[in-house]
Amino acid sequence: MSDTVINIKKEGITYLKLNRPEKFNSFNKEMAFELQKQLDDCIRNEHTRAIVLTGEGKAFCAGQDLAEVTHPELNPGFKSILEDHYNPIITRIRNIEIPVIAAVNGVAAGAGANIALACDVVVASETASFIQAFSKIGLIPDSGGTYFLPRLVGFQRASALALLGDKVSAIEAERMGMIYTYFSADSFENEVDQLAQKLASMPTKALALTKKALNKSFSNSLEEQLAVESEYQIASAQTQDYNEGVTAFMEKRTPKFKGK
Template structure:
């Protein structure tokens, strides 16, 4: 179905694997479009209740394949508007939890894509580098939006201005990633985390995601109003009724994502 990624659904989790290991999974136009399509497909599929994005081979993603843009003048603005911006926006439009399972280096736009995911899990061998400055460019693909919101402005500016590589341990210390796992068990640990999220009330998680991202751009009064709207929607779901029933009956809830 896809040429540059693999897509597989099992136990409620859609695993999207960036699959250009010989190029450290660097982005091409085809990959940008296939990731966007996979996100849309997962959003529509009721069997998918969580997404896990990872890389084949030793890298998560090394950023843009420079062989794709080498030679001649490049209109970087148009390049981003056509290839990357629709993909990054789709990460937020997909109202299911998206986990970046960073198995190796995440550089440039590869780091930005990891930041665009809701949760970041890292192998102990993973590393992150905002490498744009090393070729005289600015962090893109949401890097200037997500990075300061996740780790704070001061540290974000430092990483973006210096192009400093961040180890998995340091990424955990500064809040760039949520968990670090041993390299030997990383794929199993990341899948177990994803399956745990997939067993939770999917529509409530989607509403949490939507409301929190909107809250970044709204004042308190607007956020309170939107919380009331989101709570009204969540309160009408089968999973809410099941959660209340399970609590009253002192048993574990059996959520279905509806």
């Protein structure tokens, strides 16, 4: 197992920490494959009810490690970097039937920013920032940046951010709808823990179906999406958690969901 991603399990939550702090957690081949492996392990672990993706040290993730792509012997080539490294991470995050929180503790640049934006709930420290850094080195956004960003902040703002590569503070990101919310640096870790605990204690079967429905909404017509909602609502009504939720409501008590 590589130490480029730290795995910490606590009370139904798996914390995945990108762990190249000396490189601001920028991705190389090893870390990209290790994150894919760790996400796959979460799928297989029935006790994981929420995932927190964050960074070790001062940064969340500075994107691609340019030292790798400029090294004649280490450079995998852009086709491999995109199709083997980043794209599988994005598809795993969107398809995994577990809520994924991006806890952006510091700068999130390039692919690092867009991996964060692909997560289900994105929160940031007030000291964090987001940068679509690609244009500064003559590239276009990858890791779903041209897909998620316009849907989050609107076409005009997404276009400007992608072309200009402006730095966006956590406060600005929350205001424009790029992220869910931000927390003070002092309380950030505790707030993230509380958020993860809340998600892990919820009816995760229904959360997974909600996530699948939201994924389909990107390409469906209204009529198609209504059909999806009908299918998934019926499916969620067959779960033990639905019965527990209704029973707890009628009995005026806190429900105890098991993700079944």
